[in-house]
Amino acid sequence: MALTKHSSRRRGRAVLRFDRTALLILPLIAFIALFYLTPVFSMLLRSLESGEGWSLSAFRAVLSDGAFWRVMQITMTISLITTVLCLLLGYPLAYFIARTRTSVANILLLLVLMPFWTSILVRTYAWMVLLGRRGVINDTLVNIGLLERPMQLLNTRTAVYIAMVHVLLPFVVLPLYATLKSFDWRLVDAAKGLGAGPFASFRQVTLPLSMPGVAAGAVLVFTLSIGFYITPALVGGPRDMMIAQLIETQVRGFNWNIAAAMAVVVLAAVLVICALFARIVALNPLMRR
């Protein structure tokens, strides 16, 4: 998201000058304006409402609320760790898929995409079945004698990470796969020919050149994580409340302006993080081209 902004701005100029096909994106712009910008704007208005006219009282209440900051911190921590886990697990997989034979690669890509065809709710329930006190994992471990009593798996932070990584993994694998698939592997040959061993050539050539894919995947996973609701609510414990749940409790209590103010703060935080990220990535000479 933050990545395409950078390049599309340059390309956009050329498109407007030379190409009337740019008109074809007008329907999409209209759609986004109607169904995305309008609600965001109305939310912004809500957050400024109070009993008697316009005020910043909702923001004041939210920003001075210790619970809000605690939940914000939990949300950021969970999102960051989920992102890192997804990258660590997804990079080797994407690398392997990009380098293996097409027939194998197609099967693996299918498997990566498979979770997308199941509803997130169903997948979360599946994890509840697996991780529960009398769930498949605990039962098996107790039966083969590794555990004396079932252990607490469900309603822990670990369960949140497992379930979220499971849901979000395709979002890093796909952009990374796309980057690595179009990667010029002769550069690795060149590096080896110049005396760099397998690890050195990965660190100095493959990894830096796949950073656009890493960045795209990381931004996707991170922003999606921040908005997670069902998964932490069902498999997490009481200490794993994420911001979406907090907003939901405000909505349920009809504190619309508080809920809206929270949403605005989160949106602003996400935008700032994406902007910082785009800046870091833009420093990469590859993206400056």
Place this chain on the structure above:
Amino acid sequence: MQRAGITEVTGKRAGAAIKFEGIHKRYGSSVAIERLDLDVQQGEFISLLGPSGSGKSTLLMMLAGFEQVSGGRILIDDCDVTLLPPERRGIGMVFQNYALFPHMTVAENIGFSLRQTRTSKAVIRDKVSKMLDLVQLSGFENRYPQQLSGGQQQRVAIARAVVFDPPVLLMDEPLSALDKQLREAMQLEIKSLHERLGITFIYVTHDQREALVMSDRVALLNDGKIEQIGSPRDLYDRPCSRFAASFIGEANFLGVEVVGAAAAGYYDVRMFDRTFTARGGDGSRRGPAQCVLRPEKIHLTAASDALDATGGQLEGTVTSALFLGESLRYSVEVDGCSLTVSQPHRSGTQTLAPGELARLHWAVDDFLLVV
């Protein structure tokens, strides 16, 4: 594997001798290279020339270590490198599309190999700037490859491949991406670089002119085998086969019947119901064969002109005449057989028109019997 390189960049370094022993390479059931032996001398500039699929690139990749051999040995200075990974062979390589690291500056690209061996920053800077001098790119150290022209990228690739004093430089069709003029200029530059560095160059190309211009020796590959190896002159003047004659330069092929040996190395052959003398290898041959006559070695005159009688001659009818600027190109039909003749365009040269009778004349040594 880091060699004790001579620090002076422009100084002469010792090249390595390279030996391919009984190399073969299979991909599944198809054979890419078949029991190939090749000795490359120290400091030699050798070209591997051949059509695509002849195995020339595969041979180079096996020497560099990017491809495994299916059998045989590769020796660099009598040291068996067959099983060494590429990063431990210490060979410089220029790739077809240069393979410059797009995320590194020119200086970082050139210094890449030195950074792998914990060379001090000062030494790296020094060597890189000497290299930039050598390839005439001083002042470009902080550019990125994509900001350079094709020719400049080419020079960076060469500098990067020789900065660590390798005893051998491999080049895989390095000029194929450049336009004709630049290609010709780069050919001369690479040749002079070879003279200055004194290391062994192995150059893969499908362009026969390139191979002829630059090399000390040319190995002509066909179907995974060495068809012929020798100096550019040898290959052009004494092709050993129909393939060699047609791949390097142009050739008219004439079906002949060998009827007997003439003087040593010469044969009597019959064609068009007449007997001619042709030059061939040693040994005694009999029966049907092919003779090669290169278009520019035929002298063409009007049939009515008198001619001294050494060498061979035939009469025919001009069927087409093309003016190519530096030369005139004729098709002449002799007894139902069409020959191409090329004549230099000089003032005073007689021009023949289609339909005219012409006499073709050649020196005995230019009429070659091939297999």
